[in-house]
Amino acid sequence: MLKLRHTRGQTSELSTSSNEGYNVKALLSSYKIILFKYYFMNSELGIRIPRPLGQGPSRFIPEKEILQVGSEDAQMHALFADSFAALGRLDNITLVMVFHPQYLESFLKTQHYLLQMDGPLPLHYRHYIGIMAAARHQCSYLVNLHVNDFLHVGGDPKWLNGLENAPQKLQNLGELNKVLAHRPWLITKEHIEGLLKAEEHSWSLAELVHAVVLLTHYHSLASFTFGCGISPEIHCDGGHTFRPPSVSNYCICDITNGNHSVDEMPVNSAENVSVSDSFFEVEALMEKMRQLQECRDEEEASQEEMASRFEIEKRESMFVFSSDDEEVTPARAVSRHFEDTSYGYKDFSRHGMHVPTFRVQDYCWEDHGYSLVNRLYPDVGQLIDEKFHIAYNLTYNTMAMHKDVDTSMLRRAIWNYIHCMFGIRYDDYDYGEINQLLDRSFKVYIKTVVCTPEKVTKRMYDSFWRQFKHSEKVHVNLLLIEARMQAELLYALRAITRYMT
Amino acid sequence: MGKTRTTSGEGRERQRLPARRFRTTSPAALRADSVDGGSLLAPLLGLTDQAFSDCPDLADGAMEKMSRVTTALGGSVLTGRTMHCHLDAPANAISVCRDAAQVVVAGRSIFKIYAIEEEQFVEKLNLRVGRKPSLNLSCADVVWHQMDENLLATAATNGVVVTWNLGRPSRNKQDQLFTEHKRTVNKVCFHPTEAHVLLSGSQDGFMKCFDLRRKDSVSTFSGEATEAGPREWAMAGWVPVLPVLSCRILRLHHSFAHGPMQDAESTANDARESWGCPLYPLGLCSGPQAGQSESVRDVQFSIRDYFTFASTFENGNVQLWDIRRPDRCERMFTAHNGPVFCCDWHPEDRGWLATGGRDKMVKVWDMTTHRAKEMHCVQTIASVARVKWRPECRHHLATCSMMVDHNIYVWDVRRPFVPAAMFEEHRDVTTGIAWRHPHDPSFLLSGSKDSSLCQHLFRDASQPVERANPEGLCYGLFGDLAFAAKESLVAAESGRKPYTGDRRHPIFFKRKLDPAEPFAGLASSALSVFETEPGGGGMRWFVDTAERYALAGRPLAELCDHNAKVARELGRNQVAQTWTMLRIIYCSPGLVPTANLNHSVGKGGSCGLPLMNSFNLKDMAPGLGSETRLDRSKGDARSDTVLLDSSATLITNEDNEETEGSDVPADYLLGDVEGEEDELYLLDPEHAHPEDPECVLPQEAFPLRHEIVDTPPGPEHLQDKADSPHVSGSEADVASLAPVDSSFSLLSVSHALYDSRLPPDFFGVLVRDMLHFYAEQGDVQMAVSVLIVLGERVRKDIDEQTQEHWYTSYIDLLQRFRLWNVSNEVVKLSTSRAVSCLNQASTTLHVNCSHCKRPMSSRGWVCDRCHRCASMCAVCHHVVKGLFVWCQGCSHGGHLQHIMKWLEGSSHCPAGCGHLCEYS
Numbered sequence A: 001m002l003k004l005r006h007t008r009g010q011t012s013e014l015s016t017s018s019n020e021g022y023n024v025k026a027l028l029s030s031y032k033i034i035l036f037k038y039y040f041m042n043s044e045l046g047i048r049i050p051r052p053l054g055q056g057p058s059r060f061i062p063e064k065e066i067l068q069v070g071s072e073d074a075q076m077h078a079l080f081a082d083s084f085a086a087l088g089r090l091d092n093i094t095l096v097m098v099f100h101p102q103y104l105e106s107f108l109k110t111q112h113y114l115l116q117m118d119g120p121l122p123l124h125y126r127h128y129i130g131i132m133a134a135a136r137h138q139c140s141y142l143v144n145l146h147v148n149d150f151l152h153v154g155g156d157p158k159w160l161n162g163l164e165n166a167p168q169k170l171q172n173l174g175e176l177n178k179v180l181a182h183r184p185w186l187i188t189k190e191h192i193e194g195l196l197k198a199e200e201h202s203w204s205l206a207e208l209v210h211a212v213v214l215l216t217h218y219h220s221l222a223s224f225t226f227g228c229g230i231s232p233e234i235h236c237d238g239g240h241t242f243r244p245p246s247v248s249n250y251c252i253c254d255i256t257n258g259n260h261s262v263d264e265m266p267v268n269s270a271e272n273v274s275v276s277d278s279f280f281e282v283e284a285l286m287e288k289m290r291q292l293q294e295c296r297d298e299e300e301a302s303q304e305e306m307a308s309r310f311e312i313e314k315r316e317s318m319f320v321f322s323s324d325d326e327e328v329t330p331a332r333a334v335s336r337h338f339e340d341t342s343y344g345y346k347d348f349s350r351h352g353m354h355v356p357t358f359r360v361q362d363y364c365w366e367d368h369g370y371s372l373v374n375r376l377y378p379d380v381g382q383l384i385d386e387k388f389h390i391a392y393n394l395t396y397n398t399m400a401m402h403k404d405v406d407t408s409m410l411r412r413a414i415w416n417y418i419h420c421m422f423g424i425r426y427d428d429y430d431y432g433e434i435n436q437l438l439d440r441s442f443k444v445y446i447k448t449v450v451c452t453p454e455k456v457t458k459r460m461y462d463s464f465w466r467q468f469k470h471s472e473k474v475h476v477n478l479l480l481i482e483a484r485m486q487a488e489l490l491y492a493l494r495a496i497t498r499y500m501t
Numbered sequence B: 001m002g003k004t005r006t007t008s009g010e011g012r013e014r015q016r017l018p019a020r021r022f023r024t025t026s027p028a029a030l031r032a033d034s035v036d037g038g039s040l041l042a043p044l045l046g047l048t049d050q051a052f053s054d055c056p057d058l059a060d061g062a063m064e065k066m067s068r069v070t071t072a073l074g075g076s077v078l079t080g081r082t083m084h085c086h087l088d089a090p091a092n093a094i095s096v097c098r099d100a101a102q103v104v105v106a107g108r109s110i111f112k113i114y115a116i117e118e119e120q121f122v123e124k125l126n127l128r129v130g131r132k133p134s135l136n137l138s139c140a141d142v143v144w145h146q147m148d149e150n151l152l153a154t155a156a157t158n159g160v161v162v163t164w165n166l167g168r169p170s171r172n173k174q175d176q177l178f179t180e181h182k183r184t185v186n187k188v189c190f191h192p193t194e195a196h197v198l199l200s201g202s203q204d205g206f207m208k209c210f211d212l213r214r215k216d217s218v219s220t221f222s223g224e225a226t227e228a229g230p231r232e233w234a235m236a237g238w239v240p241v242l243p244v245l246s247c248r249i250l251r252l253h254h255s256f257a258h259g260p261m262q263d264a265e266s267t268a269n270d271a272r273e274s275w276g277c278p279l280y281p282l283g284l285c286s287g288p289q290a291g292q293s294e295s296v297r298d299v300q301f302s303i304r305d306y307f308t309f310a311s312t313f314e315n316g317n318v319q320l321w322d323i324r325r326p327d328r329c330e331r332m333f334t335a336h337n338g339p340v341f342c343c344d345w346h347p348e349d350r351g352w353l354a355t356g357g358r359d360k361m362v363k364v365w366d367m368t369t370h371r372a373k374e375m376h377c378v379q380t381i382a383s384v385a386r387v388k389w390r391p392e393c394r395h396h397l398a399t400c401s402m403m404v405d406h407n408i409y410v411w412d413v414r415r416p417f418v419p420a421a422m423f424e425e426h427r428d429v430t431t432g433i434a435w436r437h438p439h440d441p442s443f444l445l446s447g448s449k450d451s452s453l454c455q456h457l458f459r460d461a462s463q464p465v466e467r468a469n470p471e472g473l474c475y476g477l478f479g480d481l482a483f484a485a486k487e488s489l490v491a492a493e494s495g496r497k498p499y500t501g502d503r504r505h506p507i508f509f510k511r512k513l514d515p516a517e518p519f520a521g522l523a524s525s526a527l528s529v530f531e532t533e534p535g536g537g538g539m540r541w542f543v544d545t546a547e548r549y550a551l552a553g554r555p556l557a558e559l560c561d562h563n564a565k566v567a568r569e570l571g572r573n574q575v576a577q578t579w580t581m582l583r584i585i586y587c588s589p590g591l592v593p594t595a596n597l598n599h600s601v602g603k604g605g606s607c608g609l610p611l612m613n614s615f616n617l618k619d620m621a622p623g624l625g626s627e628t629r630l631d632r633s634k635g636d637a638r639s640d641t642v643l644l645d646s647s648a649t650l651i652t653n654e655d656n657e658e659t660e661g662s663d664v665p666a667d668y669l670l671g672d673v674e675g676e677e678d679e680l681y682l683l684d685p686e687h688a689h690p691e692d693p694e695c696v697l698p699q700e701a702f703p704l705r706h707e708i709v710d711t712p713p714g715p716e717h718l719q720d721k722a723d724s725p726h727v728s729g730s731e732a733d734v735a736s737l738a739p740v741d742s743s744f745s746l747l748s749v750s751h752a753l754y755d756s757r758l759p760p761d762f763f764g765v766l767v768r769d770m771l772h773f774y775a776e777q778g779d780v781q782m783a784v785s786v787l788i789v790l791g792e793r794v795r796k797d798i799d800e801q802t803q804e805h806w807y808t809s810y811i812d813l814l815q816r817f818r819l820w821n822v823s824n825e826v827v828k829l830s831t832s833r834a835v836s837c838l839n840q841a842s843t844t845l846h847v848n849c850s851h852c853k854r855p856m857s858s859r860g861w862v863c864d865r866c867h868r869c870a871s872m873c874a875v876c877h878h879v880v881k882g883l884f885v886w887c888q889g890c891s892h893g894g895h896l897q898h899i900m901k902w903l904e905g906s907s908h909c910p911a912g913c914g915h916l917c918e919y920s
Helices: A024-045 A074-087 A092-097 A101-116 A123-136 A140-152 A157-161 A168-182 A189-196 A205-227 A264-295 A303-319 A365-376 A380-393 A408-421 A432-437 A440-451 A458-463 A470-500 B027-045 B049-053 B056-074 B243-253 B261-266 B271-276 B487-493 B540-548 B556-569 B573-586 B594-603 B606-631 B646-661 B665-669 B685-695 B720-726 B731-737 B747-755 B760-777 B780-790 B800-816 B820-829 B896-905
Strands: B083-086 B093-096 B102-107 B110-116 B121-126 B139-144 B151-156 B161-165 B174-178 B185-190 B197-202 B206-211 B217-222 B296-301 B308-313 B317-322 B331-334 B340-345 B352-357 B361-366 B373-379 B384-389 B396-401 B408-412 B421-423 B430-437 B440-448 B452-457 B472-475 B481-486 B506-511 B525-530 B884-886 B893-895
Touching (some): A074 A101, A092 A101, A092 A470, A101 A123, A123 A140, A123 A168, A123 A205, A168 A189, A168 A470, A189 A205, A205 A440, A205 A470, A264 A432, A303 A432, A365 A380, A365 A470, A380 A470, A408 A432, A440 A458, A440 A470, B083 B121, B093 B430, B102 B440, B151 B185, B151 B197, B206 B296, B308 B340, B317 B340, B384 B430, B396 B430, B408 B440, B540 B556, B540 B780, B556 B573, B760 B800, B780 B800, B800 B820
Parallel strands (some): B185 B296, B340 B384
Antiparallel strands (some): B083 B452, B093 B102, B102 B110, B110 B121, B151 B161, B161 B174, B197 B206, B206 B217, B340 B352, B384 B396, B440 B452, B506 B525
């Protein structure tokens, strides 16, 4: 389950890592030794040995930017240890998220609880639901991981041939999965009722909440996977190659993830071209923030204006779309069975149908969602709540090369922009701010990651906020996925609440 | 009004409205005081004394109103019925006018005033006017001034605070608009006695105090501000007034526009000084902008303390502020886990604050002490959205919830488990509650998301207590029995003796009746406690047995012998016999000297004939064992050591049937022993007894397969008296309670006796029945012990769940007796997964660094902060990662082994500190 990535020329670590009893590094190292032995032994025997493919946990972020296992500090180390203990692996998501250890801790805790601890759903159901959710976005990375887990906990391999092979109960969930992933605002209490009252195939409320939390978790995790260009794990399809090491990494025939994985040229060129531009970009952004901060009190927008700004932003968000028409090839066989490609994200309110705006002041996570989740699936409400809190409040008070910046305004703009795309409105927010703070390329990126993550390309990733650090871009991704998760949860939970009353 | 009010549920409500409330004593004097207070307040509001005295009419107006109220209460009576009316839209909040005749309802798209009439609500005024809906009208909260009938304030979801003046002639009653908050305003609150002071609390983490005569706020309080360190409540300028005095004064405070009553009191102290000193600069106090300040969920002016208000926060904190000091709060404490949605000051008890939070708790705090003290805590079933003290009922408060639960509850905080009353009218979440009149406890108004406005009458409330089952039964650890039942039941029963033959008697009998409790009569129970007789030895036998039994580690036969011996020594002959029989069944076939067995059986009594026969048969069998095995190929592995010949087999079958026919051994055991069923071949225990030693034979030469052989068997019948407490006290069980005197039967023994000549698969059933019998009798110790000792031999005959149940019960008992070692042994020996994982749980030991005293989080031996190894071994000077033993005298220590070794040779501390360490 571990990655071979670490086998490359890092044997020197072996000696340094042995002074602590319980130690990921040691585990990794010993694993390494085994692999090496295996490698040498078998290469003599003529057995094909898999080799890691790609360059580190993320295709977007150069490997050298990412923390190396072995160089982490104590806190991160503990996190790695926990993660390894819980999952039996250190996956690439963890390795990228560790840019923000505080968040990662909460994330792992939640995920562990959802997948492994007490809960209404049996273990293989949980992984299967994870597969269903990830497959909606053709996220083969997550699908692969969970196919393995699913089989590991004793799931029936037949189910993997498609949703129609799964029990009726899970099939019923398919519709909710679809709507939740792409157009959550269409969820009604009828959806819920349909699931809860299906005679012998019906879900219990607690199971449903568990399923909903899992679905939203994996939808947003799929966003993260694509948003940060997570590379396939070594043991999964597309994560390794049997080609001898001498062959260039560039020839990747079995890339399954839809995105072209190696694409280093644009990075450099983009950076070269736009260093000066992007410098001004940051400056300009900060200037705008300052202005907004100062004149917020002075120029009071009228009520009508405020209302219309939300509508404008909402409408505009529809047109924000990448012009890249890169065709996406669906990945591993498994995920193909779960797709219903005819159903995708449709812009909120584009199609004539008027969906009432969701007012946060009437149904918000803190007051309502939390209580409902915690009632039906104890402790999870608390965990998710913490996760939202950390994601929303996470800041290092830096922006690119600047220090001591109050980024709360920017973070709030991002968060609210995502909710705006889902038709969720904050009465007390001036949506004009979004336009000032988020430029077009950034909006394109956000929109793509949140709504159609499978279409994210490295170019998009590189083209927004060029001067910012990778860790900051990962930070943005965390905001995106949490905001998305909350939006989906809000719609789903509101429907459940309506059903219950 | 108290007298005339028609109260519901006689006896539930306390009619203790003191007459003196209506005595308006020397208004002139009070007025002087109030003006005095007003002048003191003036600087705060940025006004001159002049400005204040310029409006004497206020005071006059107040006097007028007061009298009106008085007449309203004293003369006419509040009347009405439980009723509701439909609103056009969901309500977010409601507030009642001072005259108790009007109520305002506010929500996202509704803002109306209704008159409360006798039979119905009548819409009086729609304040939502204007061409197009504005977010300013989308109300999160509304409040009606308690001094001025024309004044209302609303909090809008877009962060605007609006005041409304009903006195305005135009259709639009909107008065002022404050747009200072950046986020949704969650709460607005008028000062209870001051006409122009309005307080708001917002999502942006700020609270603002507005003077309605000015265009903007006079002061801003940041939720982030730190606590006013050393400055304590008592020194803050208002020395707590003696409760007696303040009570009297408060009775009148509603009637005065600006009378800081307490101040009249506290002027006696040095309060004035602090008032005179320059106040902190007004205006926006700049909180640190960078950090995220916590959202304010509720703000409430104290009713008793003129300058104090409380605010509650999303992070669970509650802060107390002095309105003159915007820079820092007077005190802060964490009240709840998660957001605190609401708070309410007690109308009478100074310093009592009720808070309700998302953690489903309502807590009552006493703020008069140095540290806020939690007085009461009510656990509800859903997050608490609103809490309101019930007028005139000191311990009552009403709550409604934010989600899921639609009912309104009225709790007696002293009785936090069952609501005193419950209103179930609403079909969706209740969002606002208000008592109709500050001195009338029977009318409650509520607004809800289901778009309805309700008036609830207390007498129509449903009372969950009535549906409660006030019976309870519980065993004490040492065999005491407590039994609570409805008094009526107990009274009826008192004539007869429920436990005939039981030597125990109630040691006390208590009626828990608090006459002060309004609903005492409804759900009170009489409690009886029965104690085991002191001579009975209590549960001593249980502890002894648990400690002395051997459960594993030796051959089965030895374990059985050992356990039998233990049981016998404790005087539990039946158990001893059982063990002996088990041994015979499972280990000794063929090896038991025939003579002995015969002998014992023969002595067993006249009824033992068939048994003898069977023994004889069996005894003949030894050599022929192999045949038997063939015969009974289905015979189970567990006891193929038993050798039987074919003739025995025949008999076996017969016996088998018999036994199955009477498959409830438990029945025989009790009392009916004599003569009920001859087939059972009862042995007279007294006779059987002496023979025991003979039965217990060395089981040498036997390859014993069970490693698991020691059992801590049975707790059971050491003493009958001791046993009986185990059994439930209900009458149905009386039979089993019946004292088993020394002539208790040895049924199980007899079973065992004839089992032993039976083929192996026969034992399973019997042993299983035996185990069930013991377990049902309350002797789960025996059941578990046998289960462990016999291990595989019987395990498959008993279903997993039952086993698990026994294990957990036994472990629970052991832990209650603090027999940790035994319980851990049992856990370890158990084969049930659910049980054996018990000792995998909570195995973390938290340690603090010995240098910096901080918790060591990542590793147990290195402190992250001071980068030192916390515990070094004084002998080997290495870090101790496991067991650390240290001397309590000099606090040096080290590896357990090292220290032990060291102290063998020296009595001084290995660290060289010269201390004479002792190791015991």
